[in-house]
Amino acid sequence: xxxxxxxxxxxxxxxxxxxxxxxxxxxxxxxxxxxxxxxxxxxxxxxxxxxxxxxxxxxxxxxxxxxxxxxxxxxxxxxxxxxxxxxxxxxxxxxxxxxxxxxxxxxxxxxxxxxxxxxxxxxxxxxxxxxxxxxxxxxxxxxxxxxxxxxxxxxxxxxxxxxxxxxxxxxxxxxxxxxxxxxxxxxxxxxxxxxxxxxxxxxxxxxxxxxxxxxxxxxxxxxxxxxxxxxxxxxxxxxxxxxxxxxxxxx
Amino acid sequence: xxxxxxxxxxxxxxxxxxxxxxxxxxxxxxxxxxxxxxxxxxxxxxxxxxxxxxxxxxxxxxxxxxxxxxxxxxxxxxxxxxxxxxxxxxxxxxxxxxxxxxxxxxxxxxxxxxxxxxxxxxxxxxxxxxxxxxxxxxxxxxxxxxxxxxxxxxxxxxxxxxxxxxxxxxxxxxxxxxxxxxxxxxxxxxxxxxxxxxxxxxxxxxxxxxxxxxxxxxxxxxxxxxxxxxxxxxxxxxxxxxxx
Numbered sequence: 001x002x003x004x005x006x007x008x009x010x011x012x013x014x015x016x017x018x019x020x021x022x023x024x025x026x027x028x029x030x031x032x033x034x035x036x037x038x039x040x041x042x043x044x045x046x047x048x049x050x051x052x053x054x055x056x057x058x059x060x061x062x063x064x065x066x067x068x069x070x071x072x073x074x075x076x077x078x079x080x081x082x083x084x085x086x087x088x089x090x091x092x093x094x095x096x097x098x099x100x101x102x103x104x105x106x107x108x109x110x111x112x113x114x115x116x117x118x119x120x121x122x123x124x125x126x127x128x129x130x131x132x133x134x135x136x137x138x139x140x141x142x143x144x145x146x147x148x149x150x151x152x153x154x155x156x157x158x159x160x161x162x163x164x165x166x167x168x169x170x171x172x173x174x175x176x177x178x179x180x181x182x183x184x185x186x187x188x189x190x191x192x193x194x195x196x197x198x199x200x201x202x203x204x205x206x207x208x209x210x211x212x213x214x215x216x217x218x219x220x221x222x223x224x225x226x227x228x229x230x231x232x233x234x235x236x237x238x239x240x241x242x243x244x245x246x247x248x249x250x251x
Numbered sequence: 252x253x254x255x256x257x258x259x260x261x262x263x264x265x266x267x268x269x270x271x272x273x274x275x276x277x278x279x280x281x282x283x284x285x286x287x288x289x290x291x292x293x294x295x296x297x298x299x300x301x302x303x304x305x306x307x308x309x310x311x312x313x314x315x316x317x318x319x320x321x322x323x324x325x326x327x328x329x330x331x332x333x334x335x336x337x338x339x340x341x342x343x344x345x346x347x348x349x350x351x352x353x354x355x356x357x358x359x360x361x362x363x364x365x366x367x368x369x370x371x372x373x374x375x376x377x378x379x380x381x382x383x384x385x386x387x388x389x390x391x392x393x394x395x396x397x398x399x400x401x402x403x404x405x406x407x408x409x410x411x412x413x414x415x416x417x418x419x420x421x422x423x424x425x426x427x428x429x430x431x432x433x434x435x436x437x438x439x440x441x442x443x444x445x446x447x448x449x450x451x452x453x454x455x456x457x458x459x460x461x462x463x464x465x466x467x468x469x470x471x472x473x474x475x476x477x478x479x480x481x482x483x484x485x486x487x488x489x490x491x492x493x494x495x
Contacts (some may be wrong), residue, residue: 017442076351077351077352135401143371163351165348165351167345167346167347167348167357167360167361168344168345168346170344170346172343172344172345172346173344195473198400200263205269206265206268206269207264207265207268207269208268209268209269211268211269211272211273211437212272212344213437214341214345214360214433215356215360215433215437216357216360216361217354217356217360218348218354218356218357220357221352221354221357222352228444230436230444231442231443231445233436234436234439234441234442234443234447235435235439235442236439237437237438237439237444238438238439238440239439240269241273241438241439242439244269244270244273
């Protein structure tokens with residue numbers, strides 16, 4: 001006798017059409033995760049009512065929680081489909097519910113357009129400037145303690161969970177999101193990232209920058225990579241306070 | 252280059268966003284200072300009616316110097332007006348999701364916004380009820396010359412004033428305590444989770460203290476015996492005992 005799992009999925013056929021729910025049922029497998037569920041549905045897309053439907057569209061890539069592609073609302077909370085194990089989910093509630101993230105434009109079913117996430121990273125220039133062919137020499141070595149503080153920030157996989165759970169990240173404001181603030185702090189700590197330090201602080205002090213944070217601190221709770229996002233947010237608060245005062249006084 | 256051009260084309264919203272947010276935090280802290288002072292002064296009614304009258308007279312010595320209104324405007328009214336108006340702007344950008352993410356921080360975030368709405372309504376009622384600004388609208392029941400008696404009479408004039416003030420004090424104590432806690436993060440004073448936890452306990456203590464002071468003041472004014480013999484001016488110095 002194999003145990004069965006019922007999965008309720010919020011579906012949507014196109015970016016502009018309305019959403020509707022469909023339920024599927026399948027045997028529980030050992031070590032099964034949500035991506036497995038979606039693979040099984042793709043193989044035989046038949047609802048519990050026996051209706052043959054189009055397979056559920058979803059995003060997935062690495063299947064080991066490092067790419068950030070498969071973020072979705074699972075049992076009402078945002079997380080990665082690949083690392084959400086069915087046996088754990090069934091302890092939360094008897095049936096599994098899958099919904100797309102709500103803060104990003106929906107493309108189809110569980111697939112969303114996370115462009116705003118990457119636009120935020122562009123706004124804070126979350127990169128090392130290496131344009132051109134000139135010899136830059138070896139960057140200054142980082143101290144052990146800076147390395148230990150920076151490494152956790154470098155684990156960010158741009159999955160969007162922190163933005164999805166943030167009550168200040170929505171269409172009413174243009175908050176860049178906790179991940180972008182954290183990446184700005186990371187690249188401002190890296191010796192090779194220093195040349196853009198002031199530009200990043202300018203970006204953090206812009207509309208929708210660090211000041212849009214409401215300190216609900218959901219970001220750090222939902223981050224699948226356990227990134228200390230609230231430390232980055234507070235560091236950004238301190239850095240922008242000092243930066244904007246200096247900027248004002250040197251004008 | 253492009254950033255230079257962009258600076259020229261910034262809209263006022265983009266240009267003053269950070270400043271406005273920081274001023275919102277700063278004005279909140281300023282008003283917090285006033286609220287602490289206000290509730291402590293009010294709670295002196297628990298000592299005696301004369302104590303409260305004495306404090307009010309000390310404050311109103313500013314009036315003789317012509318400074319009361321300017322000081323009131325600069326340290327209370329302008330800060331709270333800005334804090335309120337910009338607070339509404341911030342409130343409108345919020346999408347609370349407490350039911351999905353019932354974490355402590357998120358619950359406090361949502362309560363900060365609910366308490367703000369309660370305080371907004373309460374403050375409007377309170378200013379009408381007690382402050383001279385309420386005079387044109389038939390309010391302004393508080394008279395600094397007969398501070399204790401008029402405040403007590405005003406509080407006892409309607410059965411709903413006590414619950415309204417209790418609610419107002421509760422919302423204020425929470426909003427102030429949580430606001431100081433978030434301001435410490437906003438300005439980058441408390442950065443790590445441990446320092447935020449410690450400051451959380453300190454702020455909770457501050458909130459609890461203000462709650463006790465505020466509720467004590469409400470109780471003090473509710474139980475203060477007002478002369479009801481038709482004579483409308485029962486001057487507090489002549490009341491034998493500020494019994495409570």
